[in-house]
Amino acid sequence: MTIKVKVPSPGESITEVEVSSWFVKNGDYVSKNQLIAEIDSDKVTLEIHAEENGVITLMAKKGERIKVGDILCIIDKESSDENSKKSLETNVKKKEKILYKKFPSPASKKILKEKNISIESIQGTGKHGRITKKDCITKERFNSRSTRVTPLSSLRRKLSERLVSVKNQTAMLTTFNEVDMQEIIFIRKKYKNIFQEKHGVNLGFMSFFTLSCVRSLNLYPDVNAMIINEKEKINFEYCDISIAISGPKGLMVPVIRNAENLSFLGIEKEISRLSTSVRNGTISINEMKGGTFTITNGGVFGSMLSTPIINPPQSAILGMHKIVERPVVINGGIKIRPIMYLALSYDHRIIDGKESVGFLVSVKESIENPIDFLMEGSEKNIPRILEL
Known part of the structure; x- marks a missing residue:
């Protein structure tokens, strides 16, 4: 049996969103209520959680714009066999470490965005390798003169449009x-x-x-x-x-x-x-x-x-x-x-x-x-x- 996870409506009058983050990969075994993705609209960011246990197939890429109601991913419950479960059990011990690497502390996340620092460029010194505020400050202090271009989120783009329109109108x-x-x-x-x-x-x-x-x-x-x-x-x-x-x-x-x-x-x-x-x-x-x-x-x-x-x-x-x-x-x-x-x-x-x-x-x-x-x-x- 397959479960189709559809793009929820972030609010009235919003018809399209952007896939801002995937926290799983194609073929990963996911558990019910696990955080799997984030989507951005013009006004708010929503978290997407797995609706059932099973193997996931992604139907949209990071950065892709997709309509409300479209299929975001598919979860195959039939694939929840013993091998998948054993694989999940093997990864449980690693789960905390993986998540912490992907989820820096709130204070460090803010610094990463403001200073345009890549998560991959920082070795976390917190529990299970989590990136801390101190790690970001140290990285900023000794950072090279490299640059990185990243697209603005839908939320930030909409905010930019509103601020410019206020000044002009x-x-x-x-x-x-x-x-x-x-x-x-x-x-x-x-x-x-x-x-x-x-x-x-x-x-x-x-x-x-x-x-x-x-x-x-x-x-x-x-x-x-x-x-x-x-x-x-x-x-x-x-x-x-x-x-x-x-x-x-x-x-x-x-x-x-x-x-x-x-x-x-x-x-x-x-x-x-x-x-x-x-x-x-x-x-x-x-x-x-x-x-x-x-x-x-x-x-x-x-x-x-x-x-x-x-x-x-x-x-x-x-x-x-x-x-x-x-x-x-x-x-x-x-x-x-x-x-x-x-x-x-x-x-x-x-x-x-x-x-x-x-x-x-x-x-x-x-x-x-x-x-x-x-x-x-x-x-x-x-x-x-x-x-x-």
Whole structure:
């Protein structure tokens, strides 16, 4: 009996994918649920697992484009005889070593991609020969001046097209401000351990910024709008906030739905859930569709200041950055305060300078005075609002 493994649909409107990796060879004996391939679409990468035990026949080559629903490979269950099983048992002892060579650690995988280093050129020193971050750094330090050309994945090509189209099809401007983070740092320091112990999630800066943006979007509704058909403007009466999260496949932007109805706890739980899905590679297309405004935090990578690019078809994006202690003048005296630079990139076709500046000032206002604007005006309310 043969099993035909067909290309699954990565999402609505996607009709074609690219075979990005094969983890088995023609004639290999595979076991049920074994990872056998990865496929790339314009928006997401999917893992393909064996549906049954048997001998596999590949029907597509690495790098080949294939339609959704086409046969990716065939698994022959009749070949699951004693010889194949013995062969499988013989390879079990080698399996860990083989897999580890093909699957470098997450940190090393990122370096390999960024520095264009071939896996085959590195001798792994980790367990069972797995390639570690240290191996990649050492290789980079003593690397020769050779080069290697590799094709862009479908995901990266689509991202490139979107970024170029944003620059060409929008009147994008960026306005900047700075925010004193002292008050929310104080609140987090006082309550974060209790919050973590009770709810099992971290009390991060992102919930403060998300709720600040919700407030500001209500004050400046055109920032929560977009142009459709080049002739009409649609304003959203809800806030679906896209949050940029870095994962093994690159930057993903899942959406926190109806953030206006969520508490600090609700937002932190959603961020934790979505972040886990991104880093595990299990995020779905539907979880990344339909945002109305985006927040991105380059500060986690050490960025001091940037001009974030709008996430189309949205009209604006808020960029957070690294917190740095800086001297500032307060009431005529110089104080050292934790300062973050903020950037709002926006489409000037729909958002005027007055609105963009006003939006950013209102975010600053909420972050610098969280008790007044996010916690009903009294420090006594903080435990109740944080659900402690």
